[in-house]
Amino acid sequence: MSSPSATTVRVATRTSPMAMWQTRKCVGLLRAAHPHLTFETVPITSLGDRYHGPLADIGGKGAFVRALDQALTTGQVELSISCAKDLPSPHDRMPGVVIGGVLERDDARDALILPSGTPPTALGTLPPGSRIGTSAPRRTAQLRQLYTGFDAVPVRGNLNTRLTKLDDGSLGVDALLVAYAGMLRLDVADRAAEILDPTVWLPATGAGIVVVEHRSNDTAMHDLLAPVTHPATATALAAERATLATLHGNCTTAASVHALLHAATVTVHAAVFAPDGTRTVRARTTGPAEHPESVGREAAERLLKDGAAQLLPAPGRQS
Template structure:
């Protein structure tokens, strides 16, 4: 099935969370400005991750926020879907037939510490021993154990606004929580950050701060609509980071970090890839550099190097 602006609306699938709807609204504005002849309909799709309130591992983990949207896309109920890149599984963990049509400009990759409303700002290092810090990401939990062993990571679930409300009400099951700064900014709640964490120490997730719009691989008409809306420099970074994660066969529930950057002077792409120990031990690190014209090869090399250094042992470990 292909899309034609002359026969029906263009259907864009998104999760109904406030954060997802904000990023969808921004993309919809750009789409309408670029394609004024098209009618765009936003289709809200409640994901399995939205419905399930327990650990994501109970429902397969990887793809919990995208599997239902994938079905809508492959069944032809929507023409494209929009999601945070860090929530999108690699090709080894999803049905074939879906490709990235547009990568939006990268936002801030940093994580932040959030305290209950009214608490004076402080940092992770100053929290009392035994403080429960909420997070749903194995990467963040492993970093807490490695960098701040006096703190206790606890699993939490829910959209960012729901978590914030529960934190303030004392019903989150945690005394503080870690959140993405980009997400708080989308919700206009960046002032809730008690501490912005240094990304050279507190390592970002692969695809952090990046939003992707996907479509069916057999739909060139939609590809032509989406391609002009993409940000090529961010696409290079995302391709490299996802290639490293794919080599590790990792996803959103992997305790790993991959971050790519391009030197504008030399044109060289550098990929930093790290696999963390879920128990808080020493991580494994790899750095690869190569031409930005071949980001997949550069990123894949970083992942392969980690595997050669024994990353499979840490990837299979449990805290």
């Protein structure tokens, strides 16, 4: 084991309330699986947490995990914990860091949040001209595609902060679109005015999945994570990230990849959206669950064959 002592494993985490929740859950599972070990949490503030402007300005999603990756590769920690949807595409990851543990997937759907005291209503029944807060290109594209008359407003920050500002009016929006899994984790699921149908409103790649990463040459950590890994979720995530990697998707890509397992097969539902919502290219592939990456790559290849490349951001934009 590559820990600083024979019985201590250091675990890096971002400092946001969501990240700390994820870490507490994961470390709890690890402690139950390995009661003879001590797990030490190492909080690290990422650039993505400090900066509240557009992610593309600071290197995209990599701004959330770059500091965690550095802590791993320099030997400061043995493990790091992240939400899979916050990870850059595989082709943009720092060499030497791999996903070793995958927790069971939580709810992958998105939800609508209205200011406190507002009567519950569906997204489609909000008044024309409503300002909808979200920072995700996927959500913005679908909002423009499925509804008319709404204004997508870029909004970032911790969920609790966004909720407070939504309620006091300082956020400058009439509603928020957020990940429902995050609401469940922070015990604010009662604020969901509508949970969006995932067959109509397509979810984020890796939505609802917490992952644990380690150095690629650290076989001891890989073995350590086996008891907390949910095999079906790991298979689905492998397929989803293979699609994203083949597309060379990044933080400005308006795309959704969602994999489902049925017995010994995995089915990948993938879509790439025009940023203005005028066009969507979709693909659906099914194959053996023992080869999820192949099924994921096939989905991306079909998307590209059908013209998805025209909807993707220009090469060179970081994720």
